[in-house]
Amino acid sequence: MNSKMKIRFSRMLAYGTVTVALLAAVLAGAQAPSRIVGTITAISGSALTVKTDQGQVHQVQIPSTAALRRIAPGQRDLTTAETIQFSDLAVGDRALVKLDPNAPAGTEEALQIVAVKQEDVAQKQQKDREDWQRRGVGGLVKSVDAGTGTIVLTTGAGATAKTITVHTTRTTMLKRYAPASVRFDDAQPAPIDAIHAGDQLRARGQKNPDGTEIAAEEVVSGSFRNISGTITSLDAASSTLVVKDLITKKQVTIHITAEAQMRRLPDRMATMLAARLKGTTGAGSGSGNAQSQGSNPAQAQAQWTPGASRSGAQSDGNGRSFGGGQGGGDPQQMLSRAPAIQLADLKKGEAVMLVSTEGTAEVTAITLLAGVEPLLEAPAASQNLLSNWSMSGGAGAAEAAQ
Numbered sequence: 001m002n003s004k005m006k007i008r009f010s011r012m013l014a015y016g017t018v019t020v021a022l023l024a025a026v027l028a029g030a031q032a033p034s035r036i037v038g039t040i041t042a043i044s045g046s047a048l049t050v051k052t053d054q055g056q057v058h059q060v061q062i063p064s065t066a067a068l069r070r071i072a073p074g075q076r077d078l079t080t081a082e083t084i085q086f087s088d089l090a091v092g093d094r095a096l097v098k099l100d101p102n103a104p105a106g107t108e109e110a111l112q113i114v115a116v117k118q119e120d121v122a123q124k125q126q127k128d129r130e131d132w133q134r135r136g137v138g139g140l141v142k143s144v145d146a147g148t149g150t151i152v153l154t155t156g157a158g159a160t161a162k163t164i165t166v167h168t169t170r171t172t173m174l175k176r177y178a179p180a181s182v183r184f185d186d187a188q189p190a191p192i193d194a195i196h197a198g199d200q201l202r203a204r205g206q207k208n209p210d211g212t213e214i215a216a217e218e219v220v221s222g223s224f225r226n227i228s229g230t231i232t233s234l235d236a237a238s239s240t241l242v243v244k245d246l247i248t249k250k251q252v253t254i255h256i257t258a259e260a261q262m263r264r265l266p267d268r269m270a271t272m273l274a275a276r277l278k279g280t281t282g283a284g285s286g287s288g289n290a291q292s293q294g295s296n297p298a299q300a301q302a303q304w305t306p307g308a309s310r311s312g313a314q315s316d317g318n319g320r321s322f323g324g325g326q327g328g329g330d331p332q333q334m335l336s337r338a339p340a341i342q343l344a345d346l347k348k349g350e351a352v353m354l355v356s357t358e359g360t361a362e363v364t365a366i367t368l369l370a371g372v373e374p375l376l377e378a379p380a381a382s383q384n385l386l387s388n389w390s391m392s393g394g395a396g397a398a399e400a401a402q
Contacts (some may be wrong), residue, residue, distance in 0.1 A: 036060065036097040036108075037368070042113075043091060048110075050095055053186060060097055060108045067112045073124035078114065092118035131204065137164050137214050138202040141221070146193045151219075153201060165213045166203045168192060177222030178360060183259060187220055195221045200355075225363060227252060228353045228376060236343060243352060253362045254354065256343050260364075263338040264345065265371035273334065274374035326355055335369070346370060 036058050041399045042049035051057045062068075069081035070088070089095070094116040103109035139155030142163070149168040156162055168174065176190035195201065200223075203216040231245040234249060256262070265273070346352070353372045356363035369375075 011156070025186055034101070036095075036099065038095065040089060040093045040095050040333050043089060046086070047094070048089065048113075050097060053183065058097075058108055060099070060110050061103075062110050062113070066110045069112070069114045069392075071114060071116060073116050073120050076360070081114065089113070089115055090118065093119055094118070102239065132202070136202060136204045136208065137166070137207065137211065138200070139164060141195055141197050141199040143197060144192065144195050146191075149192060151192070151195060151201065151203075153203075162212065164211065166216050166219065167213065168199070168216050168219060172205075172216050173218045175218075175220045184220065187222075190221075196223070199223050223358055224366060225356050225358050226354075227254075227356060227363070228351070228372075229347050231346060232353050234343065234346060234348060239343060241343065241346060243354075250360075252360075254356065255264075255362065255364045256368075258362060259366075261336065261367040262341050262365075263367075263369055264341045265335075265338050265369060265375075267371065269334060269338060270371050270374045272394055274377055277375070278377065284303070338369075341370060351376060 035095045036050050036052060038050045038052035038056075038058075040048055041051045041057070046062050048060045048062060050060055052058070068084045068086060068089070069078060070084045071078065071081045073094075076082070096114040097110050098111045098112040098114075100111045137153065137155065141154035141155050142152040144151050149172070150164040151168065153164040153166060154161065155164055174190055174192060174195075175184075175187040176194055177184075178186040178188060199221045201219060201221040203214055204218045205214050205216040205278050227243060227245050228247070229245045229252070231240045231241055232244050235241070241256070243252050243254055244250070245252055350370060352368055352370050352375050353375065354368040355366045357366070
């Protein structure tokens with residue numbers, strides 16, 4: 001190799017080494033977070049422990065030069081934010097921590113903290129829940145027209161089934177659940193064409209008088225899985241159970257988290273719901289209404305099962321009432337009134353129905369119902385019933401606190 005080629009090769013090698021070094025530096029900087037969003041779980045000395053919504057734990061040093069602000073939930077403009085002291089922060093507060101890129105290696109140090117009081121978050125959550133209940137609709141997606149921004153839902157089951165048209169605009173906030181998450185906080189902005197037939201969807205906005213149309217201000221959607229089957233094993237230590245899916249005949253591991261809704265249908269309630277979903281009155285089920293039992297309301301009232309009140313509310317035999325009105329109650333409301341249970345209340349060999357995250361061998365439960373043997377006689381209608389309930393019963397959008 002002549003001297004010129006040696007010099008040229010040396011320069012190329014040097015340039016390559018510098019390029020690799022610069023790339024490594026860029027990648028190292030990209031891997032380090034520039035900010036942290038989560039909940040303060042501990043305060044010690046001049047340091048905070050912040051746990052993100054994804055479960056990551058960060059120890060952050062707070063120097064005296066850090067700017068500390070407090071805002072109201074949902075507030076975006078920091079010009080009106082209140083300046084606070086480090087002592088004003090408390091465990092349970094939400095915090096956005098902007099990290100100092102010049103901090104010593106291996107140390108997370110704050111440049112700025114924007115905090116929201118835990119009490120303010122709780123108040124906003126309550127207001128959001130009430131607003132989603134008052135101005136929200138939910139159901140399964142029947143069709144999507146991205147061109148007009150129109151989404152058609154089917155909601156309810158049996159006699160309460162109806163179609164709802166959701167109108168979206170460019171100002172509508174569209175979000176979609178993360179693939180393996182049941183938390184609304186993990187939902188990410190997504191275009192309307194990410195919504196597909198069969199998805200579950202919840203919308204909040206201005207409804208027309210009969211509730212068949214809504215001008216949506218906010219929409220959250222997701223793809224979930226329906227599973228009906230029998231429990232083959234339970235593991236309390238890992239908070240899991242294994243269910244043999246009646247459709248696929250395969251074993252599925254179900255993870256139970258704190259966010260999961262778990263309820264057991266009393267025998268009478270399950271029988272009544274099954275009869276209603278199959279479109280029959282059922283002996284002693286109390287599922288009929290004035291039209292199906294004749295035009296005489298007194299006759300219809302006389303055919304309610306023992307335990308029915310004058311308002312038409314049914315009793316589960318243990319002093320709890322459900323339903324209401326001569327036509328019975330909303331099935332989704334009835335499910336929400338069923339007794340809550342824990343994993344320890346389930347037994348090997350009993351049947352369950354659940355809505356979960358997507359997956360084949362392992363999933364995370366969103367809603368789970370036990371005591372469902374009568375409902376399995378009407379599987380299609382029952383799955384539709386459970387899917388609607390999983391969105392409107394509090395497991396999703398109604399829990400938002402942005």
